[in-house]
Amino acid sequence: MQYTLLITGSPYHSKACHTALRFIRAALNKSPDSIKGVFFYEDAVLIGSQVAQPPRDEINLTQAWQEIAEQHNIPLYLCIAAAVRRGIINEGESRRYELEQHTLAEYFQLEGLGTLVDLMNTTNKIIQFR
Amino acid sequence: MQYTLLITGSPYHSKACHTALRFIRAALNKSPDSIKGVFFYEDAVLIGSQVAQPPRDEINLTQAWQEIAEQHNIPLYLCIAAAVRRGIINEGESRRYELEQHTLAEYFQLEGLGTLVDLMNTTNKIIQFR
């Protein structure tokens, strides 16, 4: 049985991304195939910034999620509309908007809400962290 | 008599940046010298992103603030610690952290909280929007 995580809370204004990290670590530890994908929506897309620099004595949350993605081959999706308006932009979007900079961190990918619907229909349940 | 605006609410999660914009427009219209500076702290620093792309049928809030700064010569300060951890980074900080990208929009500047204390002591009052 596989599950989807939906994260909507800001990494700065809420604990959603932190709590979901604790959850996914425990879940993968218990059964490595239990999570099919993680979808970030609303302010949670801010987690996908390669530019954000947390103080050295604090957890690097973006990096912690990247490690999950790398080690367990779990896709981390950011809602493209929510991300672009919040300044989380990959190279392709950057060119499209004629910008010089891009900010999307490795292992995160921009996708439409249709991807969430797809996860919804191919996994047992969505667990939300807000 | 001059005043300081302190803005702490996220441009995505609150109306602080929108309401303060309405306020500063009315204030400058009434008396062009009334605002000495605007200080963005906490999640409000996200306003200083040059990368964020709001949908075309919505207000471009960063641009609206830039116009205020340009037309009235009002400094827009972002708390540097709050900004760097949230991925709003100028070229200097970008080099310091050995990053390839920078995100700080024109007319915004990164400053320490000491700048807020300075404004506090050289203006009549601080008006907060959160």
Add this chain to the structure above:
Amino acid sequence: MADNVFTIPTGFSVLIMRLHQINQLDYPASLETTWQNSLQAGDQVLLIEDGFLKSIQYAEKMQTLIKEKEITLYYLQSDAAAYGLSPTFGIALTDEEWVELTFAAEANISW
């Protein structure tokens, strides 16, 4: 002025009249209590953003607050127009009057 004003150990003996900026329809319960209890006679309350909706949804409670706490209540004309809703009490301000009121207050607090 400060003769029978109760003072905490800050050494301040004068209560500073202030403009309370209220921007939420519903604060968490304990904070709602705190801001309402902190009102002093003569204070001003300005409803902005979602706070404007208090004048509609909690009309009775707000009117009681105005009387009991001896405060003056303001809201912004532009918010009333945005929501398409008209409160039956309180003083509507143009954006220019909003600036005047805010600058004129002895102190400001944004809840």
Add this chain to the structure above:
Amino acid sequence: MADNVFTIPTGFSVLIMRLHQINQLDYPASLETTWQNSLQAGDQVLLIEDGFLKSIQYAEKMQTLIKEKEITLYYLQSDAAAYGLSPTFGIALTDEEWVELTFAAEANISW
């Protein structure tokens, strides 16, 4: 099972037992009422993040809720350790048990 369950016009006639994830100490008043009223007998409530503090600050109210609504209340051991506070009721979960409970629920709602 659904014989005397009241149903709204969605066409659903079965109440789905669920795990309510509560992550705030104080929700805005109306939302606090909504989530508590939405509890059905047999539901589970999991306090996480700030919500953990409900077990300390609102200990009595939470215990009443458990009895009246016939629910089971859980919290995370790691949160209790982080805050250095020990509730006198409710079931403490390891992170692994948290995952089990969450996966096992018929439905989940994050308030």
Add this chain to the structure above:
Amino acid sequence: MKHTLIHLNTSPYSSLACKEGLDLALVLATFEQPVDLCLSGAALALLSDTQQPTAEHGKNLHKLLAGLEFYDIENVYIEKNHSWLDSTTSWQGVTPLDSTEWQTMFSQYQQVFRF
């Protein structure tokens, strides 16, 4: 297929939450997923007919309501007696539920997401 309830509880003019909730509802409907809406708190302001927000307030989301039926979103619930809106000047497409119905509503969906 999972039946989803999108619960809007924030003002259309206080953050992006209300808009992003509606966006999700419309995408679900587009992908032919059954979805209902319910409105409470400041989100009830969405229903007022006479809104005239400025650009600084935000997008006028009221206009989307008329199109919901086109997306096969047929149920928009509010709690009876909890609405402070004048029914003569607000959107008529809502279904008011009494308290018991409102309270059990949340347990009748496989998925509930609040915005």
Add this chain to the structure above:
Amino acid sequence: MKHTLIHLNTSPYSSLACKEGLDLALVLATFEQPVDLCLSGAALALLSDTQQPTAEHGKNLHKLLAGLEFYDIENVYIEKNHSWLDSTTSWQGVTPLDSTEWQTMFSQYQQVFRF
């Protein structure tokens, strides 16, 4: 010089607000501005002596309390009877105010900022 009250109302482990409020208080004090603190709601958790947060919970801000006096921050107010903390296992440097004192406190500062 303006006397500032920094009002902490959020948990040290729920967002950056509590930390950023303390940062502002310390900077004000460093610049020799008079500043007091008051704590309510989830911010009272700051006082518990026996905290052991993980990196995911956040920084242990309790440790900062001992240093406040060094910064000449001498007044840390809480509301008497509103604290749910065991006084034997929580920081002793607070000044409990009764309800009237607590309520008038907010009117005794030129500036109040909540975090």
